[in-house]
Amino acid sequence: MTDRPSVMVAMSGGVDSSVAAALLVDRGYDVTGVTLKLWAGADGTPPTSGCCTAADASDARSVASLLGIPYYVFDYQDEFRAGVVDPVIAGYASGVTPNPCIECNRLIKLALLRERASLLGCEFIATGHHARVMTTNGRPRLLRGCDRAKDQSYVLYMLDEISLRSLLLPIGEMTKTQVRATARRLGLRTAEKDESQDVCFVGDGGMRAFLETELADRLVAGEVLDRAGATVGRHRGAALFTIGQRRGVGVSAAGRRFVTAVDPASGTVRVGSRAELESRVVEADGVSWVSGLPPEDDSQVMVQIRYASDPLPGRVFSTSQGSMRLELDQSAWAVAPGQAAVCYRGDEVIGGGTIRRSEPDATATG
Amino acid sequence: MADLIYLDHAASTPPFAEVIDLIAETLRSSPANPTGAHTAARAAVRVVEDAREQVAAAVGVNPGEVVFTSGGSEADNTAILGLAAVRGRPAPTIAVSAIEHGAVLEAAREAESLGAELRIIEVDDDGLIDPTRCASICRSDTALASVMLVNNEVGVIEPIAEIAGNLHLASPGAVIHTDAAQAFSTQPIERASLEVDAITISGHKIGGPQGVGALIVRDGLELRPLIRGGGQELGRRAGTHNVAGIAGFGLAVEMAAERRNDFAKRARSLTERAWELIASKVDGAVVNGSGAPRAPHILSLRFEGIRAEDALVLLDREGVCISSGASCASGAQKPSHVLSAMGCSAPEARSTLRLSVGWSTTEVEIDLAAEAICVAVATLRREK
Numbered sequence: 001m002t003d004r005p006s007v008m009v010a011m012s013g014g015v016d017s018s019v020a021a022a023l024l025v026d027r028g029y030d031v032t033g034v035t036l037k038l039w040a041g042a043d044g045t046p047p048t049s050g051c052c053t054a055a056d057a058s059d060a061r062s063v064a065s066l067l068g069i070p071y072y073v074f075d076y077q078d079e080f081r082a083g084v085v086d087p088v089i090a091g092y093a094s095g096v097t098p099n100p101c102i103e104c105n106r107l108i109k110l111a112l113l114r115e116r117a118s119l120l121g122c123e124f125i126a127t128g129h130h131a132r133v134m135t136t137n138g139r140p141r142l143l144r145g146c147d148r149a150k151d152q153s154y155v156l157y158m159l160d161e162i163s164l165r166s167l168l169l170p171i172g173e174m175t176k177t178q179v180r181a182t183a184r185r186l187g188l189r190t191a192e193k194d195e196s197q198d199v200c201f202v203g204d205g206g207m208r209a210f211l212e213t214e215l216a217d218r219l220v221a222g223e224v225l226d227r228a229g230a231t232v233g234r235h236r237g238a239a240l241f242t243i244g245q246r247r248g249v250g251v252s253a254a255g256r257r258f259v260t261a262v263d264p265a266s267g268t269v270r271v272g273s274r275a276e277l278e279s280r281v282v283e284a285d286g287v288s289w290v291s292g293l294p295p296e297d298d299s300q301v302m303v304q305i306r307y308a309s310d311p312l313p314g315r316v317f318s319t320s321q322g323s324m325r326l327e328l329d330q331s332a333w334a335v336a337p338g339q340a341a342v343c344y345r346g347d348e349v350i351g352g353g354t355i356r357r358s359e360p361d362a363t364a365t366g
Numbered sequence: 367m368a369d370l371i372y373l374d375h376a377a378s379t380p381p382f383a384e385v386i387d388l389i390a391e392t393l394r395s396s397p398a399n400p401t402g403a404h405t406a407a408r409a410a411v412r413v414v415e416d417a418r419e420q421v422a423a424a425v426g427v428n429p430g431e432v433v434f435t436s437g438g439s440e441a442d443n444t445a446i447l448g449l450a451a452v453r454g455r456p457a458p459t460i461a462v463s464a465i466e467h468g469a470v471l472e473a474a475r476e477a478e479s480l481g482a483e484l485r486i487i488e489v490d491d492d493g494l495i496d497p498t499r500c501a502s503i504c505r506s507d508t509a510l511a512s513v514m515l516v517n518n519e520v521g522v523i524e525p526i527a528e529i530a531g532n533l534h535l536a537s538p539g540a541v542i543h544t545d546a547a548q549a550f551s552t553q554p555i556e557r558a559s560l561e562v563d564a565i566t567i568s569g570h571k572i573g574g575p576q577g578v579g580a581l582i583v584r585d586g587l588e589l590r591p592l593i594r595g596g597g598q599e600l601g602r603r604a605g606t607h608n609v610a611g612i613a614g615f616g617l618a619v620e621m622a623a624e625r626r627n628d629f630a631k632r633a634r635s636l637t638e639r640a641w642e643l644i645a646s647k648v649d650g651a652v653v654n655g656s657g658a659p660r661a662p663h664i665l666s667l668r669f670e671g672i673r674a675e676d677a678l679v680l681l682d683r684e685g686v687c688i689s690s691g692a693s694c695a696s697g698a699q700k701p702s703h704v705l706s707a708m709g710c711s712a713p714e715a716r717s718t719l720r721l722s723v724g725w726s727t728t729e730v731e732i733d734l735a736a737e738a739i740c741v742a743v744a745t746l747r748r749e750k
Contacts, residue, residue, distance in 0.1 A: 119676060
């Protein structure tokens with residue numbers, strides 16, 4: 001044990017977490033690298049693409065070796081399956097669109113990492129997320145990463161001040177280009193590694209193929225209805241669809257049709273025009289605020305209703321314990337229950353919650 | 367290594383000093399390829415054949431019955447795939463125990479995917495195989511059976527001679543292979559006494575280098591080679607010999623056999639000491655396979671209420687090197703198949719630590735390690 005501040009870095013084998021570890025070593029921290037083994041393929045065969053491949057752990061190990069830091073692999077597959085994968089599947093089966101990365105961060109990645117860190121006497125945990133923790137007047141704040149295109153603050157909205165005090169996000173100040181350049185300069189073999197594009201446990205076939213396999217005979221084929229209730233097509237299972245989806249809807253109709261509602265219970269999928277998916281009001285529950293206190297009712301915030309959506313101006317109201325209502329100044333498109341609604345003030349994440357419902361924008365035309 | 371308390375000898379044990387010296391000397395003095403037609407080649411041949419004689423003598427076979435390989439895994443694969451392939455075509459029946467090393471199991475599964483019928487011989491809760499039960503599983507049509515003499519994870523010693531004897535009666539044409547990699551350092555290995563047809567030996571388990579081993583194959587048994595090419599090893603295993611490694615392996619086999627009795631006694635007293643220390647300070651600790659005869663150098667313990675991988679990390683930070691289950695588990699995600707076959711639940715399997723001693727292990731190391739294990743277990747239990 002040393003006097004240097006100690007940190008446990010989650011290393012996925014990707015270039016971001018590799019550079020995060022390297023930067024911390026450089027800054028004089030006592031660094032321990034760990035890989036959280038979360039997924040071994042749906043049937044126990046390690047995936048060859050996406051995340052958690054055998055190559056990933058090997059890459060993380062080799063970076064740790066190069067940096068001269070201890071490295072361990074922690075197996076949390078059972079917890080991941082029970083805490084993330086199964087609830088995500090159940091969410092789709094009930095007609096919502098969960099964000100697995102948010103569930104993982106909430107329950108697994110940061111919580112378990114923190115447990116392991118405290119067990120080993122590490123004061124801090126660190127990840128390669130593109131986001132920043134900045135302390136102002138003694139209070140930690142969560143900010144977007146400097147590379148807007150790569151910003152991952154959206155999936156970290158559930159963190160509170162206590163968590164942020166012991167979280168280090170070393171690459172948040174850098175652009176992806178700078179991260180890769182740093183990796184190259186350090187001779188990390190992950191410098192040119194491609195990013196894993198999809199949700200880590202979804203294979204090459206994408207979420208739809210994954211759900212088809214997992215839900216199999218729980219899928220109930222049914223009808224695709226238009227706004228008026230007329231049948232315009234058939235589907236293989238309502239759980240396979242998400243709000244705003246256009247592809248894969250077997251519809252014979254003029255004009256572009258998008259999924260406007262999904263109801264696995266009745267087995268119906270509704271489609272409509274683009275305009276029908278514009279919403280001005282979003283309601284969310286399971287709300288958390290970074291500072292611990294909700295913002296004043298009717299205060300101005302910027303809202304993201306999806307990981308990659310543009311933030312929209314609006315006003316936030318706390319409705320009951322743990323719930324909020326967002327009244328947007330301009331409409332959001334295809335608000336999907338199950339996704340997170342995250343509130344920003346400038347670059348700062350102030351909090352968010354899980355979307356439960358939205359109200360269509362009556363002024364939308366079409 | 368000097369400042370570590372290394373107690374993972376079942377994974378790999380440091381080579382004898384004499385072996386290291388011999389390997390270095392051989393690399394300098396006999397670097398030629400044994401397949402040449404000249405003096406330099408013949409010197410290398412001499413080295414290989416001397417080693418072959420050492421191995422043959424230790425196991426009570428003819429030199430021609432020793433096939434050098436790249437280690438235990440290759441020997442296991444050659445036994446399963448090479449011996450079975452030529453028997454009972456087109457679809458031989460292969461029987462392997464439920465607790466075999468991954469190399470045997472995976473090779474058997476490969477054989478199955480190629481058309482063989484695979485039968486698994488179960489074990490009881492102590493990891494033991496009942497010879498009568500085994501014979502009835504194998505019936506009369508088994509072409510190849512493989513049962514390890516000492517299990518690498520829990521150390522249980524199987525009654526190979528009895529098993530083989532029963533099997534030969536039940537399935538007269540059967541070829542019987544035993545993986546003796548973990549057994550060699552403490553158990554007598556003599557082919558005829560074991561009544562087997564093929565034996566796997568591994569260098570790095572017995573004071574030899576990693577990357578060298580042997581498959582003992584009874585004279586007269588046909589073997590389809592896995593590695594083809596230059597016809598070395600009488601056409602049974604191609605590839606230029608690892609001359610220096612083989613020299614080291616031969617010496618290690620000789621030395622390990624010589625020291626076997628002494629080591630077995632020392633190892634027994636060391637692992638018993640470890641168990642007594644731990645059992646006296648920690649509740650809910652159980653020896654896996656406690657009802658079976660076990661090799662003296664392996665101690666497999668499970669501790670209620672902890673995750674082994676957490677303990678390993680805590681111990682690693684104290685400089686104590688042990689393992690949980692098998693060391694080949696880096697790719698495996700499921701709880702140990704050995705412990706599962708012995709009736710352990712998944713949590714029980716995941717709370718198992720394996721401590722194994724070697725020639726160099728001292729009582730001081732045992733005391734320090736036992737203490738560290740007790741502290742780690744207490745820490746983990748407190749944390750819950």
